């Protein structure tokens with residue numbers, strides 16, 4: 615199987631072939647944690663489809679299975695049973711190298727704790743995924759600068775993470791997540807370490823990215839954060855207990871300049 619050229623090591627970040635309407639398809643997904651003495655069911659036969667361009671919140675109490683799901687969606691862990699198709703690819707068929715290549719090209723991660731590299735400038739942090747994708751140095755720097763400008767941090771490109779506020783760090787992390795134009799943005803409690811104003815700012819960026827065509831999946835505990843999304847999926851005890859459209863999402867401010875930020879190849883609507 616040729617996973618969109620990964621076997622050929624053609625790791626172009628701007629690949630848009632294999633565009634599948636269903637970006638995520640989970641079929642009877644089961645995750646069992648085998649701790650030796652006992653087996654814990656993390657996910658119980660989850661079936662779910664997320665279409666390209668959706669903006670989705672995953673909610674649920676502690677222990678409901680959100681992190682387990684995010685780890686599988688992010689190709690960081692494998693299901694015990696069932697299938698996870700990402701952009702039409704059955705991730706179960708990939709070897710570890712292919713899986714990490716898929717991760718780098720198809721998924722942009724945003725974490726609660728930002729996960730920026732300290733003592734490394736904002737610009738270099740954003741460049742990093744492009745280094746793994748073998749983008750030439752000049753192009754990397756250009757694109758990283760463009761992304762930082764889009765999230766309003768052009769003037770901070772040389773700053774280190776510890777010279778920035780939490781909200782600014784998370785904006786750098788979002789710029790980094792977008793570096794390879796991944797079709798999927800996975801954000802795990804992205805506002806968990808932020809105050810209300812910064813949280814709103816971050817959700818407005820996601821909202822604008824969604825309008826620009828990105829598929830964004832956000833795990834959150836907070837109703838006002840989930841309110842920005844178009845679809846809220848609630849988990850309890852490893853199962854989906856509700857999956858509802860949010861007909862009146864909190865709007866983005868529109869001040870974030872996403873034109874050219876995402877989907878320059880026409881995959882997304884800018």
Ligand SMILES: Nc1ncnc2c1ncn2[C@@H]1O[C@H](COP(=O)(O)OP(=O)(O)OP(=O)(O)O)[C@@H](O)[C@H]1O
Nearest residue numbers: 647649654655656675676677678679680681682683
């Ligand atoms: N590594 C592990 N080993 C054993 N059991 C685990 C492991 N990780 C998760 N679990 C169990 O799987 C279930 C789902 O846990 P998960 O971490 O996915 O929940 P969560 O909704 O993300 O919780 P939180 O909001 O607290 O992060 C829980 O019963 C948990 O105890």
